[in-house]
Amino acid sequence: MRIGIVGCGGIAVTHAKCIKQLAEHELIAFADIKPERAETFAKEYGGNAYSSMEELLEKESPDVIHICTPHYLHTSMAIYGLQHGVHVFMEKPPVINREQWKELKEAALHSDQQLGLCFQNRYNPSILKAKELIGSGETGKVLGARGIVTWNRTKEYYTGSDWRGRLEYEGGGALINQSIHTLDLLHYLVGQKVKSVDAVIGNQHLKGVIEVEDMMSAYIRYPEAVVCFYVTTAYNADSAPLIEVNCENMIIRIEELSVTCYHKDGNVVQLPIEGKKGYGKSYWGAGHEDCIQDFYHSIEQNKSFRLNVSTMEETVLLMLGAYESGRSGQEVSF
Numbered sequence: 001m002r003i004g005i006v007g008c009g010g011i012a013v014t015h016a017k018c019i020k021q022l023a024e025h026e027l028i029a030f031a032d033i034k035p036e037r038a039e040t041f042a043k044e045y046g047g048n049a050y051s052s053m054e055e056l057l058e059k060e061s062p063d064v065i066h067i068c069t070p071h072y073l074h075t076s077m078a079i080y081g082l083q084h085g086v087h088v089f090m091e092k093p094p095v096i097n098r099e100q101w102k103e104l105k106e107a108a109l110h111s112d113q114q115l116g117l118c119f120q121n122r123y124n125p126s127i128l129k130a131k132e133l134i135g136s137g138e139t140g141k142v143l144g145a146r147g148i149v150t151w152n153r154t155k156e157y158y159t160g161s162d163w164r165g166r167l168e169y170e171g172g173g174a175l176i177n178q179s180i181h182t183l184d185l186l187h188y189l190v191g192q193k194v195k196s197v198d199a200v201i202g203n204q205h206l207k208g209v210i211e212v213e214d215m216m217s218a219y220i221r222y223p224e225a226v227v228c229f230y231v232t233t234a235y236n237a238d239s240a241p242l243i244e245v246n247c248e249n250m251i252i253r254i255e256e257l258s259v260t261c262y263h264k265d266g267n268v269v270q271l272p273i274e275g276k277k278g279y280g281k282s283y284w285g286a287g288h289e290d291c292i293q294d295f296y297h298s299i300e301q302n303k304s305f306r307l308n309v310s311t312m313e314e315t316v317l318l319m320l321g322a323y324e325s326g327r328s329g330q331e332v333s334f
């Protein structure tokens, strides 16, 4: 397949490196509104440079495009791609509000092309191991979970960007940008339908600097479990997110590649995890490579990619619900 990347900033480097690993596919074009960025990528990875996605699609007719632009552009660009007959692999977040989600879902469900959502941490070996363990029945029922993300995002991180920290462009802050993966993984591991979310959002270290939140605390109810979630970007280091699942027979604690089971009889077992070093930062998770590879396998084998608008809907609605709750001060029910 012939592949184009739209948006040649930070994360596009990871996409380009991952695609380069796929010997049977070819990276052929790049687009960025800042043309010099597309040209730098074209020089580095081979292919042609364009200053818009529309031009790239018209001149190159690729089979697949990767959307690596700022949040507010994801939905419209993905829909444009699908409607022009290309498969689309889009960075998170897929949307920044409910209207966009409705449009994106509609477009994806009526398209013959695949739309892949980049929630690459679902491919982290530690997460796969924990999910497998819970699925085996050995843990007993899931009763609850907690997730903690303490990262460092400075004033300069926001003031140096033309879109970050602005509600209109980013849709939110600490949740939608930094910790959406952790929220998704908690939901995935609990494996039940959400009943409600009650969230508090605020600004602590970036009060008056950004329009979006720099912290969120959320209490999420499930039929048989509760989840406590906390994120802040006010810490002065990027620590690995902590994910813990409290089950009938044990507590499973996940940090980066480590999974430790604290059995309720006092036995502590560290599970062997085989992980490879991927492209990207370990505290994000390094699953882009596996995720992108799986997307291409799905297209080749004509089967639905695992992370699509149907399978990821609950995560997206949970994220939007958490914002609605944080902004209104009311618990949001599903």
Ligand SMILES: NC(=O)c1ccc[n+]([C@@H]2O[C@H](COP(=O)([O-])OP(=O)(O)OC[C@H]3O[C@@H](n4cnc5c(N)ncnc54)[C@H](O)[C@@H]3O)[C@@H](O)[C@H]2O)c1
Pocket (backbone or CB within 6 Å): 006, 007, 008, 009, 010, 011, 012, 031, 032, 033, 034, 037, 051, 052, 053, 068, 069, 070, 071, 073, 091, 092, 093, 118, 120, 161, 177, 284
């Ligand atoms: N999956 C992950 O873990 C992960 C990690 C980092 C970033 N991301 C996501 O990737 C996206 C990009 O993040 P980034 O850090 O690379 O941002 P960035 O600002 O470094 O890069 C965005 C690029 O898009 C370009 N752009 C803006 N408008 C455009 C347009 N209309 N047409 C073409 N190009 C345009 C910009 O010029 C810039 O080069 C964000 O949505 C972010 O959430 C995901």
